[in-house]
Amino acid sequence: MERTDIVTKLTPIFKKVFNDDSIIITDGLTANDVANWDSLSHMLLIAEVETGFAIKFKLKDLNKMRNVGDMIDIISSKL
Amino acid sequence: MFYEYVLTPFFRMVRESGTNNAFCINERFYTYNELGSCVSAIREKIRLTGYKSRNVGLVANDDIETYAAIFAIWSEGLAYVPLHPQQPAERSMEIIAQADIDLVISSGINNPFTGVKIIESAGLQTGEKDFKNQSPEEAPEEALAYILFTSGSTGKPKGVPLMRSNVGAFMKSFFEVGFDVTAADRCLQCFDLTFDVSVQSFLTPLTRGACVYTIPHDQIKYSYVYGLMDDHRLTFGVMAPSMIRYLRPYFDEINSQSMRYCILTAEASPVELIREWSACIPQAEIYDFYGPTEATIYCTYYKYSRTGINKDLNGMLSIGKPMNGVHAIITDEARNILAAGSKGELCISGDQLTAGYWNNPEKNKESFFELELDGVTERFYKTGDLCYMDEAGDIMYSGRLDFQVKIQGYRIELGEIEHHARICVNGRNAIAVAFQNSTGNTEIALFVEGDLENPVLLTDYLKSKMPYYMVPTKIIRQDNFPLNTNGKVDRNKLKALIA
Numbered sequence: 001m002e003r004t005d006i007v008t009k010l011t012p013i014f015k016k017v018f019n020d021d022s023i024i025i026t027d028g029l030t031a032n033d034v035a036n037w038d039s040l041s042h043m044l045l046i047a048e049v050e051t052g053f054a055i056k057f058k059l060k061d062l063n064k065m066r067n068v069g070d071m072i073d074i075i076s077s078k079l
Numbered sequence: 080m081f082y083e084y085v086l087t088p089f090f091r092m093v094r095e096s097g098t099n100n101a102f103c104i105n106e107r108f109y110t111y112n113e114l115g116s117c118v119s120a121i122r123e124k125i126r127l128t129g130y131k132s133r134n135v136g137l138v139a140n141d142d143i144e145t146y147a148a149i150f151a152i153w154s155e156g157l158a159y160v161p162l163h164p165q166q167p168a169e170r171s172m173e174i175i176a177q178a179d180i181d182l183v184i185s186s187g188i189n190n191p192f193t194g195v196k197i198i199e200s201a202g203l204q205t206g207e208k209d210f211k212n213q214s215p216e217e218a219p220e221e222a223l224a225y226i227l228f229t230s231g232s233t234g235k236p237k238g239v240p241l242m243r244s245n246v247g248a249f250m251k252s253f254f255e256v257g258f259d260v261t262a263a264d265r266c267l268q269c270f271d272l273t274f275d276v277s278v279q280s281f282l283t284p285l286t287r288g289a290c291v292y293t294i295p296h297d298q299i300k301y302s303y304v305y306g307l308m309d310d311h312r313l314t315f316g317v318m319a320p321s322m323i324r325y326l327r328p329y330f331d332e333i334n335s336q337s338m339r340y341c342i343l344t345a346e347a348s349p350v351e352l353i354r355e356w357s358a359c360i361p362q363a364e365i366y367d368f369y370g371p372t373e374a375t376i377y378c379t380y381y382k383y384s385r386t387g388i389n390k391d392l393n394g395m396l397s398i399g400k401p402m403n404g405v406h407a408i409i410t411d412e413a414r415n416i417l418a419a420g421s422k423g424e425l426c427i428s429g430d431q432l433t434a435g436y437w438n439n440p441e442k443n444k445e446s447f448f449e450l451e452l453d454g455v456t457e458r459f460y461k462t463g464d465l466c467y468m469d470e471a472g473d474i475m476y477s478g479r480l481d482f483q484v485k486i487q488g489y490r491i492e493l494g495e496i497e498h499h500a501r502i503c504v505n506g507r508n509a510i511a512v513a514f515q516n517s518t519g520n521t522e523i524a525l526f527v528e529g530d531l532e533n534p535v536l537l538t539d540y541l542k543s544k545m546p547y548y549m550v551p552t553k554i555i556r557q558d559n560f561p562l563n564t565n566g567k568v569d570r571n572k573l574k575a576l577i578a
Contacts, residue, residue, distance in 0.1 A: 030297060031297055031298070031299060032297040036547075038299075038547070039299055039300050039301055039322070039325055039487070040487075040516075040518075040520060040522070040552075042299045042302075043301075043325055043518055044518075058329070058332060059302065059305050059326070059329035059332045059333065060309075060332065062299070062302040062305075062329075063302045063303065063305055063306040063309070065302070066298075
């Protein structure tokens with residue numbers, strides 16, 4: 001799956017989890033840029049992404065995710 | 080006490096262990112030399128800037144300047160009042176007004192405070208080497224060390240002032256539990272400075288020459304904590320059970336052989352969760368610590384047994400016995416001490432007890448009482464926690480007597496949320512209910528009676544009034560609230576409506 005395809009698939013997940021239709025996914029996006037992105041919503045986000053892509057993250061993966069670009073890289077490596 | 084257990088050991092570390100690491104913040108290390116130099120520079124700024132009030136506002140950022148400011152404030156004989164950078168400016172201004180603050184220290188650039196002097200501490204370090212010989216000013220033990228503002232049911236934050244003697248007494252008793260912390264230790268500090276467990280988390284290492292590891296505000300706490308445990312081989316960790324619950328799906332990946340001590344605090348500890356967690360930290364001694372802010376950080380503790388039986392109530396670990404210098408009793412409403420096994424309100428006395436809420440005589444009358452114990456009259460604080468003590472003197476925690484709940488370790492009065500919500504919906508009824516979500520963590524739902532055209536407007540209003548952790552995650556409209564047999568809104572029936 002291309003990165004652009006991953007972004008297309010991630011967009012509705014982000015909109016749903018953060019309850020915000022205006023979210024635009026970029027590589028540089030971090031928890032700082034999104035209201036409500038805290039430990040709780042992060043956990044829900046991870047669960048939704050895991051279901052959506054039928055993958056499973058390791059804790060080591062989560063620890064390396066400093067922005068959405070990192071997340072896309074990790075998803076891509078698992079597909 | 081404060082000099083013996085806090086300031087004197089801290090300055091000894093600056094003098095004698097200057098090249099040791101004091102902090103690791105956002106992957107950068109700072110030595111005791113750098114910390115001491117920063118303390119000295121901020122002290123000079125405080126003296127130059129001047130102040131009328133002995134309470135100094137401190138913007139609670141995650142950087143070396145903010146931690147240095149705490150020691151600078153203490154060394155000048157003053158008290159700090161943390162202001163969270165992510166809380167609404169209106170709430171910070173309310174705290175500034177209540178605590179009569181005229182000087183604020185901030186390492187940030189956006190400081191939305193009016194009518195106060197501001198010290199911008201970013202990058203402050205003294206170029207001179209004589210910081211090593213600095214010594215603290217003399218201040219009485221009754222002087223304040225800090226004031227923390229917690230959620231109040233009247234809609235206004237409530238100040239809990241702690242004296243220097245309170246903090247000294249706490250540190251003495253805490254070490255007497257048997258923590259052998261040395262300069263070789265690497266200690267986690269994962270709590271906001273607006274929450275008192277942070278004080279224990281940084282003072283324990285900094286009075287022993289050890290290193291403090293913090294969590295940047297923009298990082299996801301649970302995965303970052305794991306990263307620190309794994310990359311830096313932490314030896315001492317204080318954590319809230321809800322954070323450990325986030326890690327639960329990944330327990331099979333965690334194997335921290337370096338962890339020597341793990342403290343669980345801020346909320347009740349589920350025995351089963353702790354049992355599973357104990358396998359991730361096989362070498363660690365595990366403790367459950369309990370305490371209200373009013374009695375300085377912790378006042379009772381229970382040591383978890385890996386091999387024996389652990390006492391619990393409804394699956395929650397016992398909160399154990401009082402620390403040295405703390406008296407704990409269980410009373411009925413008439414303040415009679417109850418026999419072992421009887422449930423009542425846990426009440427606390429001793430040297431860690433606050434002198435009373437800040438400028439709040441009514442609340443003080445309500446929350447403190449005097450009682451003769453073994454021929455001595457002592458002042459007790461009513462914790463609002465429903466507990467019983469067993470024959471061996473271990474205390475079991477049953478729940479809150481009122482509607483206070485804990486979210487992410489923060490103590491919240493649901494009444495405060497309801498108060499603001501009712502104003503926004505023109506006085507119609509609003510009820511806040513805490514519930515457990517599918518991941519087992521606590522969230523807040525807000526029920527509004529009658530029409531609600533735009534829930535987003537309500538959420539935005541609440542965000543402008545309260546810190547983020549108090550803003551309900553669900554808003555549910557109801558034509559009429561269900562009532563119980565006493566004619567009161569039936570909170571349990573409302574809770575059952577949460578999907």
